[in-house]
Every structure is written in C-alpha cells, then in structure tokens.
Amino acid sequence: MTLSELEKSHIEGLTSRVFRAAIIFICGIAALIISIGLSVALGVTDIKLATVWQAVFVFDPELTNHQVIRELRLPRAIGAALIGSFLAVSGAVMQGLTRNPLASPSIMGVSHGAAFALIIVLIFFPAVTNLGMTFASFAGAGIAVILVFAVGSFSKGGLTPVKLALAGVAVGGMLSSLSSAFSLHFQVAKQMSFWYAGDLSGTNWLSVQLLLGAGVVGLLLALIISRAVTILSLGEEVSKGLGQNTLVVKTLGVIVVLVLTGAAVSVAGTVGFVGLVIPHIARFLVGTDYRLIIPVSAVLGGLLLVIADIGARLVNAPYETPVGAITACIGVPFFLYLARGERSGL
Amino acid sequence: MKHFSIQGRSRFWWTMSSLFVLILVMLFVSLNTGVVQIAPNDVIRTLLGLGDERQELVLFDFRLPRLVLALLVGAGFGVSGAILQGVTKNELADPGILGINTGAGLAVVVYIFFFQSSMASISGLGVYILPLFALIGAFTAAILVYFLAWKKGVNPVRLILVGIGVNAGFSAALIVFQIKMNPQDFTKALVWLSGDIWGSSWSFVLALLPWIIALIIYSLYKSPVINILNLGEQMAVGLGARVERERRFLLLLAVAIAGLCVAAAGGIAFLGLVAPHIARRIVGPKHQQLLPVTALLGSLILLVAETIGKNIIAPAEIPVGIVVTIVSTPYFIYLLMKTN
Numbered sequence: 001m002t003l004s005e006l007e008k009s010h011i012e013g014l015t016s017r018v019f020r021a022a023i024i025f026i027c028g029i030a031a032l033i034i035s036i037g038l039s040v041a042l043g044v045t046d047i048k049l050a051t052v053w054q055a056v057f058v059f060d061p062e063l064t065n066h067q068v069i070r071e072l073r074l075p076r077a078i079g080a081a082l083i084g085s086f087l088a089v090s091g092a093v094m095q096g097l098t099r100n101p102l103a104s105p106s107i108m109g110v111s112h113g114a115a116f117a118l119i120i121v122l123i124f125f126p127a128v129t130n131l132g133m134t135f136a137s138f139a140g141a142g143i144a145v146i147l148v149f150a151v152g153s154f155s156k157g158g159l160t161p162v163k164l165a166l167a168g169v170a171v172g173g174m175l176s177s178l179s180s181a182f183s184l185h186f187q188v189a190k191q192m193s194f195w196y197a198g199d200l201s202g203t204n205w206l207s208v209q210l211l212l213g214a215g216v217v218g219l220l221l222a223l224i225i226s227r228a229v230t231i232l233s234l235g236e237e238v239s240k241g242l243g244q245n246t247l248v249v250k251t252l253g254v255i256v257v258l259v260l261t262g263a264a265v266s267v268a269g270t271v272g273f274v275g276l277v278i279p280h281i282a283r284f285l286v287g288t289d290y291r292l293i294i295p296v297s298a299v300l301g302g303l304l305l306v307i308a309d310i311g312a313r314l315v316n317a318p319y320e321t322p323v324g325a326i327t328a329c330i331g332v333p334f335f336l337y338l339a340r341g342e343r344s345g346l
Numbered sequence: 347m348k349h350f351s352i353q354g355r356s357r358f359w360w361t362m363s364s365l366f367v368l369i370l371v372m373l374f375v376s377l378n379t380g381v382v383q384i385a386p387n388d389v390i391r392t393l394l395g396l397g398d399e400r401q402e403l404v405l406f407d408f409r410l411p412r413l414v415l416a417l418l419v420g421a422g423f424g425v426s427g428a429i430l431q432g433v434t435k436n437e438l439a440d441p442g443i444l445g446i447n448t449g450a451g452l453a454v455v456v457y458i459f460f461f462q463s464s465m466a467s468i469s470g471l472g473v474y475i476l477p478l479f480a481l482i483g484a485f486t487a488a489i490l491v492y493f494l495a496w497k498k499g500v501n502p503v504r505l506i507l508v509g510i511g512v513n514a515g516f517s518a519a520l521i522v523f524q525i526k527m528n529p530q531d532f533t534k535a536l537v538w539l540s541g542d543i544w545g546s547s548w549s550f551v552l553a554l555l556p557w558i559i560a561l562i563i564y565s566l567y568k569s570p571v572i573n574i575l576n577l578g579e580q581m582a583v584g585l586g587a588r589v590e591r592e593r594r595f596l597l598l599l600a601v602a603i604a605g606l607c608v609a610a611a612g613g614i615a616f617l618g619l620v621a622p623h624i625a626r627r628i629v630g631p632k633h634q635q636l637l638p639v640t641a642l643l644g645s646l647i648l649l650v651a652e653t654i655g656k657n658i659i660a661p662a663e664i665p666v667g668i669v670v671t672i673v674s675t676p677y678f679i680y681l682l683m684k685t686n
Contacts (some may be wrong), residue, residue, distance in 0.1 A: 068649070154683055155684070156683065156684060173675060174671060174672060177615075177675075183536075184536065228374055321522060323520045324518060327520040332512075335507075335510075336508055339508050339510075340495070340504060
C-alpha cells in the first residue's frame with residue numbers, strides 16, 4: 001500500500017467513524033427522549049404517556065397528574081439526564097487526560113470532595129441557598145482535583161496513571177473520613193447518607209437551571225478541548241512533540257471535571273460508576289477520538305442515569321432505592337470485566 | 347556484606363526496643379486520659395492494687411481491655427497488610443482495599459437488619475454472634491475476590507483491582523441496608539463500619555487473644571516463604587516454591603487475621619497499608635524483621651489514634667478508624683510522592 005492509499009483508507013475510516021458516531025448520537029438522543037417520557041410516566045402512580053404529552057404541551061393546572069408531572073417528575077427526569085451526561089463526560093475527560101482506564105469522578109475522590117464541602121456547609125451554614133450549595137460543591141470538587149493532581153505532579157517520576165489513581169484513593173478516603181467525623185459529631189449522619197448513596201428525589205426546576213448553567217460551560221469547554229485531549233491521550237511526549245501546551249490542556253480539562261462533577265454532586269450526591277463505564281462503551285463504539293467520544297458519552301450517560309432512576313423507583317416501590325446502588329449493579333460487573341481484562345497492567 | 351547485615355540486625359533490635367518503649371509510654375498516657383481523668387500517680391497506684399474502687403473499675407474494666415484490644419487489632423491489621431503486600435507483590439494491598447472490611451461490615455449490617463429489632467438490643471449471645479458474622483463476611487469477600495480474580499492463576503494486580511470492584515459492590519449493598527435503618531442504628535452502624543473498638547470486656551479479649559497471637563506467630567514462621575513470593579512469580583518457581591498453593595494459603599492466613607480484627611474493631615482502613623510501609627522503610631523487605639516491626643508499629647498507631655479519638659472532642663468520641671485514616675493518609679501521600 002502506498003502512502004496516499006494509507007492516507008485515503010485512514011480518511012475513509014475516519015468518515016465512517018464520524019458517520020457511525022452521528023447515527024449513535026441521533027439514536028441516543030431519541031432513546032433519551034423516550035426514556036425521559038417513560039421516567040415521567042412510570043412511578044408509584046402510573047400515568048399514561050398521552051397525559052404526559054398533554055401535561056407538557058397543553059398544561060392544565062387543575063389536574064393533579066399534570067402538577068405531578070410538571071413539578072416533580074419532569075425536572076427529575078431531565079435532571080437525571082443532565083447529571084448522567086455530566087458524570088460521563090467528566091469520566092471521559094479524566095480517562096483521556098490521565099490515560100488511565102479506571103479514572104472517573106468517584107474513583108479519583110472528586111465526588112468525595114464535593115460531598116465533604118456540602119456536609120461542612122450544611123452543618124455550619126444550614127440556611128444556605130441552592131446556589132450556595134452548588135458553589136460549595138464546586139469548591140469541594142476543586143480541592144479534591146487540585147490535591148490529586150498536585151500529589152501526582154509534585155511526585156518523583158511525574159503524573160503516572162498509577163500514581164494518579166492512588167492519590168485519588170487516598171484523597172477520597174481522607175475526605176470521606178472527615179465527612180464521617182463531622183456528620184457523627186454533629187449527629188447528622190443519617191441525613192448525610194443521601195450524599196453517600198446518590199439520590200435524585202430532591203431534583204426540582206431550580207436544580208435543573210443550575211445544572212444547565214454548569215452544563216453550558218462544562219460541556220462546551222469539553223468539546224473545545226476534545227481534539228487536544230485526543231492527542232494528549234496518545235502520550236505526554238507525542239503531545240509535546242506536536243507543539244501542544246499540555247499544561248493548558250490539563251488545566252482546562254480539570255476545570256471541565258470540576259464544573260461538571262461539582263454540579264452533579266450538588267444535586268444528586270455521589271452517583272458512582274457512570275463516569276467509569278460510559279466512556280469505555282463510547283470508546284468501544286466510536287474509537288479513540290475524543291471529538292466523538294465526548295458527545296456520545298454525554299448522550300449515553302444521560303440515558304444510563306434516566307434508566308437507572310426508573311429502576312431506583314420501581315425496584316422496591318413505593319420505597320426508593322438509592323440510584324447509586326443501581327448504577328453500582330451495572331458498574332461493578334463492568335469494572336470487574338475491565339480488571340480481569342488483559343489491559344489490567346495499570 | 348557482613349558489615350551490612352550486622353548493621354541491619356542492630357537496627358532491627360534498636361527499632362523494636364524503641365517501639366516497645368513508645369507503646370508503653372502511649373499506654374500510660376492513654377490510661378490517664380479520657381472522660382474520667384486519672385492522675386499518673388493514681389494510675390500507678392491502681393495498677394499496683396492500691397487505688398480506690400472507682401479508679402479500679404475505670405482502669406481494669408473499661409480502659410485496659412480496650413487498650414489490649416487496640417494493641418492486638420493494630421498488630422493484626424499491620425501483619426495482615428504486610429502479608430498481603432508481600433504475597434501480591436503490591437505495596438498497596440491492604441485488607442480494606444481487598445474488600446475484606448466491607449464484606450465483614452455487610453454481613454454485620456445484614457445480621458442487624460434481619461435478626462435484631464435494633465442495634466441497642468444486642469446483648470448476651472449477640473455479642474459473640476456479631477464477630478462470627480464479621481468473620482463469615484470477611485471470608486466470603488476474600489473467596490469471592492480470589493474466585494473472580496482467577497484466570498489461569500491469580501495475577502497480583504488483577505487481585506487488587508478485583509478487590510476494589512468487589513469492595514464497591516459491597517459498599518453499594520451496604521448503603522441500601524443502612525438507609526432503611528432508623529437514625530440511631532444508622533449512626534451505630536456507621537461508627538462500626540468506620541472502625542471502632544467496641545467489645546471492650548475481658549471475656550471478649552480472651553476470646554480473640556489466643557487466635558490473633560497464634561496466627562501472628564505462625565506468620566512469623568512463614569516469613570521466609572513470603573520473602574520468596576515477594577521476589578516474583580518466576581523467581582519463586584525457580585527457587586522451587588509451589589507458588590499458587592503457598593499464595594493461596596498465605597492469603598487465607600491474612601484474611602483470617604484481618605477477619606478477627608474486623609470482628610473486634612470494625613473496618614479500620616489504611617492501617618494495614620501504612621504500618622508495613624513504614625516498617626519496610628526502617629528495616630527493609632526481609633519479612634523475618636518486617637513482620638515484628640509492622641506488628642509493633644500497627645499497635646502503636648492504633649493506640650495513638652485511639653487516644654486522640656477519645657480526647658479530641660471529649661466527651662464525644664471519634665471512631666478510631668476515622669482517626670487512623672485522617673492521620674495516615676498524609677503520610678501515605680508523602681510516600682506516594684517520594685517513591686518512583
């Protein structure tokens with residue numbers, strides 16, 4: 001094969017992957033809309049899909065069902081979709097930046113950091129607003145990310161994948177211990193269990209607005225750096241050799257993770273494994289280009305969490321199961337599969 | 347070479363004796379402090395049998411059994427971690443990371459959930475059934491991890507990763523049960539899961555003491571085998587060790603020690619990770635020296651953590667496991683930054 005032929009086949013491969021990603025993206029959006037509809041319709045009292053349609057497009061404030069849909073179920077379903085996509089995109093960016101297939105918000109301590117900050121704020125400033133909580137969550141996620149990356153960067157031999165994951169385990173362990181200490185001392189442990197388990201029941205229109213705000217910043221930035229992340233995921237040397245400023249890319253990547261994870265945790269607590277599993281599935285479907293991985297991850301992550309939330313409400317109705325437990329049911333076998341795989345020489 | 351080994355040996359004995367002295371000092375400090383303060387003079391008088399009744403009650407019936415348990419559990423977690431690290435050739439192995447703590451915790455929480463109306467009503471026989479459940483849970487987790495990590499043999503890295511996965515799964519199941527408990531039970535379960543020395547009676551100490559000591563001594567006897575396994579698979583096979591069999595046996599030993607410790611003190615994380623690390627830096631990788639130093643270091647760390655947890659926000663107490671984690675993670679992170 002000559003060079004031009006190689007190039008041609010590469011371009012053909014790329015176009016076919018882009019085409020495939022586009023199809024997956026569009027089908028994913030359709031599935032997401034259907035699952036949001038189902039999520040709104042299914043619950044302790046089942047509501048017909050036709051009523052859901054009416055509640056959205058010809059709203060009648062006199063009907064209880066319409067009220068339930070508008071004020072409780074719709075914001076919850078949309079919130080779940082947004083949170084799922086945020087966690088998945090965070091995970092994808094982390095995996096790309098660190099070249100570590102196990103990197104994800106919960107495993108690297110970011111969610112623990114956000115939860116810790118929320119617990120402190122709730123104990124010492126109980127009158128805090130939702131917006132205040134979101135910012136506390138950003139700050140906590142930020143502290144964890146900065147700690148983890150600092151440990152990795154200031155250590156001998158640099159920011160290796162193993163070191164980063166270890167630093168994540170250590171920082172996460174310490175922050176969750178501090179959370180336990182505070183919540184035990186101030187006797188709010190039971191209320192705080194919410195943040196350990198992941199729970200979408202508090203999602204309202206205000207939280208959706210907060211999520212949308214964070215999403216515009218985080219997702220756009222993720223798309224902007226996606227090409228750079230692809231190159232960085234090939235290795236630090238390759239990236240530097242191509243004249244890339246790796247520090248800038250990493251900093252922007254950290255901001256993406258911080259904004260998206262912080263917003264997600266402030267609304268739903270620590271929902272694990274979405275950020276681990278989805279990027280792998282996306283990579284399997286569309287290859288190693290993060291310009292494709294990031295949008296596909298966003299759609300699939302949203303889909304996963306909406307479905308998990310339906311499961312959380314139905315599995316033991318009328319009681320709710322923590323949604324984090326449902327995502328763990330899906331995520332743990334997947335994690336074990338990754339761990340057993342040949343690529344486990346991390 | 348000869349010079350080096352003499353230096354190593356004297357260093358070992360020097361370390362052992364200083365650790366021993368430190369433990370004695372900490373024991374004394376810990377006996378003084380607490381909700382009821384007892385002056386040093388009175389502690390000595392009471393220990394010699396000259397104290398008043400109230401001091402005797404506090405020292406002999408409450409503080410001493412608890413401290414003895416702390417010493418045992420600290421040594422046990424340390425040795426268990428050291429064996430796991432040696433066998434898996436991975437310095438990050440620890441009973442907590444391998445899912446053993448969470449397995450034991452899940453078994454205990456499930457037991458409370460199904461067989462007890464509340465945690466407060468556990469009494470009599472329940473005090474002994476609870477540790478039994480913890481042991482069963484620890485072994486179930488360990489066997490599950492080993493089974494899931496098996497793929498034409500057990501690769502150490504895979505073992506750790508599978509451990510992390512199983513751990514996460516158990517944690518998720520645990521939170522489901524915990525959330526259904528009433529707030530008091532929830533808090534008690536959280537305290538236990540974070541690591542807390544709770545069975546502080548002499549009968550409980552006597553029930554655990556012989557087992558933990560026997561298993562630690564047996565581990566010492568086995569230390570040459572751990573040395574060989576620590577060299578790596580090919581070296582070990584070359585030296586004629588039946589690698590998989592020995593590995594399996596030593597893992598079982600480590601799990602048994604950790605299970606007993608979890609039964610006595612709940613899930614104390616990071617102790618099994620940090621104590622062997624520090625010991626290795628002081629006396630090197632030879633397990634004949636590493637294991638005893640680790641045992642004493644583990645005891646010392648847990649004793650210090652117990653004393654801090656008891657006093658820092660007195661009269662309330664912070665579970666000792668939380669103190670261990672908060673105190674030891676900065677050191678762990680420092681290690682992480684220093685090593686290549």
